[in-house]
Amino acid sequence: MLVVTKFGGSSLSCATQFAKVKRIVESDAKRKIVVVSALGKRDASDTKITDLLYILHAHLKYGVPYEEIWNMVVTRFLDIKAELHLQYDIMADLEGLKLELNKGIAEDYLVSRGEYLTAKLMSDYLGYTFVDAKDLICFNYDGKIDYALTEKKVKLAFSEYGIIVVPGFYGAYPNGSVKLLSRGGSDVTGSILAKCLNVSLYENWTDVSGILAADPRIIDHPKAIKEITYEELRELSYMGANVLHEETVFPVQSLNIPINLKNTNDPNHPGTLIKNICDDKTDIVTGLAGKKEFVSFDISKNHMSNEIGFLRKALTIFEKYQVSVEHIPSGIDSFSVVVPQDSVEKSQYEIITELKKALGAEVSLDEDIALVAVVGRNMAGKSGICGMIFETLGSHNINVKLLAQGPSELNIIIGVSQKDYEATLKALYQKLL
Numbered sequence: 001m002l003v004v005t006k007f008g009g010s011s012l013s014c015a016t017q018f019a020k021v022k023r024i025v026e027s028d029a030k031r032k033i034v035v036v037s038a039l040g041k042r043d044a045s046d047t048k049i050t051d052l053l054y055i056l057h058a059h060l061k062y063g064v065p066y067e068e069i070w071n072m073v074v075t076r077f078l079d080i081k082a083e084l085h086l087q088y089d090i091m092a093d094l095e096g097l098k099l100e101l102n103k104g105i106a107e108d109y110l111v112s113r114g115e116y117l118t119a120k121l122m123s124d125y126l127g128y129t130f131v132d133a134k135d136l137i138c139f140n141y142d143g144k145i146d147y148a149l150t151e152k153k154v155k156l157a158f159s160e161y162g163i164i165v166v167p168g169f170y171g172a173y174p175n176g177s178v179k180l181l182s183r184g185g186s187d188v189t190g191s192i193l194a195k196c197l198n199v200s201l202y203e204n205w206t207d208v209s210g211i212l213a214a215d216p217r218i219i220d221h222p223k224a225i226k227e228i229t230y231e232e233l234r235e236l237s238y239m240g241a242n243v244l245h246e247e248t249v250f251p252v253q254s255l256n257i258p259i260n261l262k263n264t265n266d267p268n269h270p271g272t273l274i275k276n277i278c279d280d281k282t283d284i285v286t287g288l289a290g291k292k293e294f295v296s297f298d299i300s301k302n303h304m305s306n307e308i309g310f311l312r313k314a315l316t317i318f319e320k321y322q323v324s325v326e327h328i329p330s331g332i333d334s335f336s337v338v339v340p341q342d343s344v345e346k347s348q349y350e351i352i353t354e355l356k357k358a359l360g361a362e363v364s365l366d367e368d369i370a371l372v373a374v375v376g377r378n379m380a381g382k383s384g385i386c387g388m389i390f391e392t393l394g395s396h397n398i399n400v401k402l403l404a405q406g407p408s409e410l411n412i413i414i415g416v417s418q419k420d421y422e423a424t425l426k427a428l429y430q431k432l433l
């Protein structure tokens with residue numbers, strides 16, 4: 001039985017956090033593959049190493065003095081080495097990097113050093129072998145992961161060294177140049193390694209005890225979710241719940257490798273288990289999430305329902321402007337196309353003009369839409385849930401602008417005015433969770 005264990009930046013912010021990581025890794029012999037992010041924030045006012053490195057690169061690019069930022073980066077790493085009495089000659093690596101700064105260093109390479117140096121420190125501290133992500137995570141030139149090659153390399157490295165530390169967040173193109181994943185991508189690195197080695201569990205350690213059933217900035221101390229399916233997680237993340245990098249699930253889902261989200265600061269808490277099938281039927285609703293800033297193109301025309309191809313013509317226009325459509329609630333002679341506001345910021349007037357011309361329809365724009373998702377695998381086939389939602393919102397004087405439910409009955413999406421967004425979440429949380 002093998003476990004891939006990934007630690008996020010807050011679990012690696014200082015020597016004390018490193019010590020917690022060591023205790024966790026050493027408390028279970030199955031934790032043979034450790035993935036690390038770069039040093040994170042020590043407190044709310046601190047800056048992540050990754051952000052410092054991005055800022056450093058911007059300074060270099062615009063020819064602004066960068067010594068101060070460079071020194072901040074160096075101090076963070078040296079402090080950890082000193083406090084933990086590590087042998088790794090990090091100064092040599094830092095001096096080598098400094099020499100490259102003025103030679104047009106690539107942004108991806110510079111930023112990836114956050115994870116690289118953190119992993120080197122961690123490998124020394126744990127006594128695990130450091131394996132560079134650029135030798136494992138292989139990208140094609142189109143930016144997609146070459147899974148066949150990656151798997152070959154990961155298996156080889158693992159069989160050679162047995163216990164390894166791998167920096168997250170980056171890989172390399174076939175020519176060896178470093179390519180970053182998108183922000184938060186160390187989650188994805190862990191997931192790729194878990195898939196390649198077909199492990200029994202992928203652990204993802206952060207500073208919260210699992211996924212919360214609602215946004216804690218809106219709901220006071222929401223409960224943590226014990227178990228959640230990959231699909232439910234996708235729905236919640238898509239609708240704004242900030243949990244894992246959204247691509248984390250794909251590599252492990254097909255092999256049914258569960259993900260356990262755990263808290264480095266409270267390792268005995270079970271956290272949240274994400275898997276294909278969850279047997280727990282206690283809660284009908286698993287969680288709530290939502291996002292503001294949607295707009296709705298409201299399209300109406302007399303006897304529209306008799307015109308074949310009407311919807312296609314409308315959607316072709318959204319396609320032309322590369323706008324991804326979220327929902328299409330419809331009546332008989334009218335329908336709405338709901339999209340994220342930022343996706344039509346530049347094109348909304350052109351889209352309206354083209355819709356009017358192509359369809360001969362009335363088109364108006366509602367720019368005040370927030371969406372709230374009620375997500376729960378146990379909602380399927382149950383009666384009365386929409387009733388409960390409407391009753392709750394009605395009793396709080398909240399007007400429902402639109403409603404959508406997918407065929408899997410996994411989620412119910414409610415559109416409300418943005419001013420009602422927080423109140424909607426609060427009312428639904430109180431009733432459903």
Ligand code: ASP
Pocket residue numbers: 008009037038048050051114168169182183184185186187
């Ligand atoms: N350090 C990177 C970031 O801050 C990647 C990660 O933490 O997963 O986005």
